[in-house]
Amino acid sequence: xxxxxxxxxxxxxxxxxxxxxxxxxxxxxxxxxxxxxxxxxxxxxxxxxxxxxxxxxxxxxxxxxxxxxxxxxxxxxxxxxxxxxxxxxxxxxxxxxxxxxxxxxxxxxxxxxxxxxxxxxxxxxxxxxxxxxxxxxxxxxxxxxxxxxxxxxxxxxxxxxxxxxxxxxxxxxxxxxxxxxxxxxxxxxxxxxxxxxxxxxxxxxxxxxxxxxxxxxxxxxxxxxxxxxxxxxxxxxxxxxxxxxxxxxxxxxxxxxxxxxxxxxxxxxxxxxxxxxxxxxxxxxxxxxxxxxxxxxxxxxxxxxxxxxxxxxxxxxxxxxxxxxxxxxxxxxxxxxxxxxxxxxxxxxxxxxxxxxxxxxxxxxxxxxxxxxxxxxxxxxxxxxxxxxxx
Amino acid sequence: xxxxxxxxxxxxxxxxxxxxxxxxxxxxxxxxxxxxxxxxxxxxxxxxxxxxxxxxxxxxxxxxxxxxxxxxxxxxxxxxxxxxxxxxxxxxxxxxxxxxxxxxxxxxxxxxxxxxxxxxxxxxxxxxxxxxxxxxxxxxxxxxxxxxxxxxxxxxxxxxxxxxxxxxxxxxxxxxxxxxxxxxxxxxxxxxxxxxxxxxxxxxxxxxxxxxxxxxxxxxxxxxxxxxxxxxxxxxxxxxxxxxxxxxxxxxxxxxxxxxx
Numbered sequence: 204x205x206x207x208x209x210x211x212x213x214x215x216x217x218x219x220x221x222x223x224x225x226x227x228x229x230x231x232x233x234x235x236x237x238x239x240x241x242x243x244x245x246x247x248x249x250x251x252x253x254x255x256x257x258x259x260x261x262x263x264x265x266x267x268x269x270x271x272x273x274x275x276x277x278x279x280x281x282x283x284x285x286x287x288x289x290x291x292x293x294x295x296x297x298x299x300x301x302x303x304x305x306x307x308x309x310x311x312x313x314x315x316x317x318x319x320x321x322x323x324x325x326x327x328x329x330x331x332x333x334x335x336x337x338x339x340x341x342x343x344x345x346x347x348x349x350x351x352x353x354x355x356x357x358x359x360x361x362x363x364x365x366x367x368x369x370x371x372x373x374x375x376x377x378x379x380x381x382x383x384x385x386x387x388x389x390x391x392x393x394x395x396x397x398x399x400x401x402x403x404x405x406x407x408x409x410x411x412x413x414x415x416x417x418x419x420x421x422x423x424x425x426x427x428x429x430x431x432x433x434x435x436x437x438x439x440x441x442x443x444x445x446x447x448x449x450x451x452x453x454x455x456x457x458x459x460x461x462x463x464x465x466x467x468x469x470x471x472x473x474x475x476x477x478x479x480x481x482x483x484x485x486x487x488x489x490x491x492x493x494x495x496x497x498x499x500x501x502x503x504x505x506x507x508x509x510x511x512x513x514x515x516x517x518x519x520x521x522x523x524x525x526x527x528x529x530x531x532x533x534x535x536x537x538x539x540x541x542x543x544x545x546x547x548x549x550x551x552x553x554x555x556x557x558x559x560x561x562x563x564x565x566x567x568x569x570x571x572x573x574x575x576x577x578x579x580x581x582x583x584x585x586x587x588x589x590x591x592x593x594x
Numbered sequence: 595x596x597x598x599x600x601x602x603x604x605x606x607x608x609x610x611x612x613x614x615x616x617x618x619x620x621x622x623x624x625x626x627x628x629x630x631x632x633x634x635x636x637x638x639x640x641x642x643x644x645x646x647x648x649x650x651x652x653x654x655x656x657x658x659x660x661x662x663x664x665x666x667x668x669x670x671x672x673x674x675x676x677x678x679x680x681x682x683x684x685x686x687x688x689x690x691x692x693x694x695x696x697x698x699x700x701x702x703x704x705x706x707x708x709x710x711x712x713x714x715x716x717x718x719x720x721x722x723x724x725x726x727x728x729x730x731x732x733x734x735x736x737x738x739x740x741x742x743x744x745x746x747x748x749x750x751x752x753x754x755x756x757x758x759x760x761x762x763x764x765x766x767x768x769x770x771x772x773x774x775x776x777x778x779x780x781x782x783x784x785x786x787x788x789x790x791x792x793x794x795x796x797x798x799x800x801x802x803x804x805x806x807x808x809x810x811x812x813x814x815x816x817x818x819x820x821x822x823x824x825x826x827x828x829x830x831x832x833x834x835x836x837x838x839x840x841x842x843x844x845x846x847x848x849x850x851x852x853x854x855x
Contacts, residue, residue, distance in 0.1 A: 220663040285786070
């Protein structure tokens with residue numbers, strides 16, 4: 204059955220025609236190009252790299268950036284809907300697009316020189332080049348300010364040393380946006396564009412994942428890696444720069460999680476209506492109905508949270524703590540919906556015949572990356588009490 | 595080449611339909627709508643011809659305010675501009691009267707080629723393309739599975755679908771009206787850039803009065819008496835007796851029901 208989304212509160216009536224058309228385009232793409240292959244990709248631990256250019260042609264990469272760089276110039280809600288639909292397919296596919304758009308194209312656009320923008324953005328938008336974002340390190344996750352990666356001035360540029368971990372797209376990336384402390388600038392954090400093939404730069408893939416198996420996750424290693432002067436992001440400075448990127452990506456995740464939840468919920472509903480036990484569809488039993496009532500309520504609340512956040516963002520009024528709230532709530536919600544949906548499918552729920560277990564495993568990563576659930580709790584806590592709990 | 599494509603917004607194929615209070619139509623609130631399927635193929639075919647030969651694709655739609663999204667979808671896919679005939683007075687009119695209004699808009703616009711979907715997924719009259727052809731005084735071809743503009747630019751060859759897997763090639767002078775069958779091409783996606791660019795493309799809005807139609811001219815020539823869901827009739831009758839007797843009784847019953855002659 205064709206995926207129709209979940210809209211208990213007529214939230215569609217709050218969307219513009221352009222937003223609905225955007226959502227429908229991505230929904231169609233996911234239905235025809237991702238859904239048929241994704242279980243196999245997941246099983247084989249393969250990122251469907253053949254879809255990257257198609258995603259580029261459709262405009263799914265960096266869609267909020269302006270048309271002059273080959274992007275669509277979408278509004279924030281439309282961008283959220285793109286994430287939602289991609290993650291309805293798979294969190295790994297949405298992760299790819301989030302990283303490319305929010306963590307690579309956004310910083311190049313925001314902190315890059317005009318030459319850097321012209322060089323990279325159109326190619327990244329078309330999917331001709333792939334990017335990754337290196338902030339997290341093996342020993343510094345929630346506390347990125349402690350990073351050990353260092354950049355040292357040389358005669359012609361910079362010398363980069365250090366390593367990054369849990370980097371989506373790392374091994375397949377043509378360009379990495381890498382954050383390092385600059386020893387000659389009082390250890391200020393700056394962003395660098397490290398191109399594939401740069402001497403001293405390697406990006407081995409992290410294997411044996413039980414989650415995000417249709418996405419590439421890597422380490423980035425820099426050993427006396429020479430970065431030319433033109434590859435520093437001139438507008439970057441301080442931890443605020445990478446955190447601004449994370450705000451973009453977290454916003455997309457808040458929407459994406461709704462997509463994963465919708466996929467699990469609709470699968471469970473269809474199953475419950477068709478599965479007969481005690482001569483009745485299991486959907487007729489009160490225990491199962493209570494699960495559906497809880498799930499649809501939580502999905503609806505998450506939709507409204509994301510939508511209002513998007514509208515605030517369009518007015519330039521969204522705060523980081525508001526973004527934290529949506530990411531934290533919606534991903535936890537999606538994980539809970541995935542688990543509940545799995546119980547409705549019983550044993551069938553653990554197989555690759557249904558998307559639920561894949562989404563559930565993916566969401567374990569989404570729960571942790573881009574600010575863990577716990578860190579977002581503390582960001583909200585700090586916002587409401589005025590007291591920082593983790594610094 | 596100027597191609598005019600008529601598109602209609604219809605209830606989604608998987609919409610759950612309910613009858614309205616008078617049982618003369620469905621309840622239109624709270625259901626999802628989409629572009630009429632063959633119309634989507636007509637738009638694609640027009641865009642392909644435009645991309646090959648140049649010119650413009652103008653979308654024409656008659657329907658309520660909500661039909662805007664269907665028009666924008668066609669613009670997002672690459673149509674040049676659109677005309678939206680939007681007037682409550684035109685809703686639920688018979689095909690001939692509706693076509694008279696559309697024909698007036700089309701006449702003012704001018705065209706080389708007029709595409710309509712073969713029929714609509716809701717009413718399914720299948721008349722718009724041919725009536726428009728007649729009213730505009732141009733030849734029509736129906737159920738097109740391929741459309742080839744000839745090198746002279748003055749004629750078009752159309753592959754028509756007949757019954758039982760048969761096809762027929764037909765040549766028509768331009769301008770012509772052609773009704774398009776679903777499946778003759780693979781409609782494209784609207785790209786996100788296309789969706790944003792469509793915001794800048796003009797949609798001309800026209801009412802019945804704008805096109806010179808007063809109330810008298812819009813008097814319906816036919817109206818829907820009643821719509822209803824198919825009535826499920828399940829009647830089981832056990833025919834008693836020996837096999838031979840039962841067979842004879844069954845044959846008699848089938849003859850009576852005219853199922854056997």
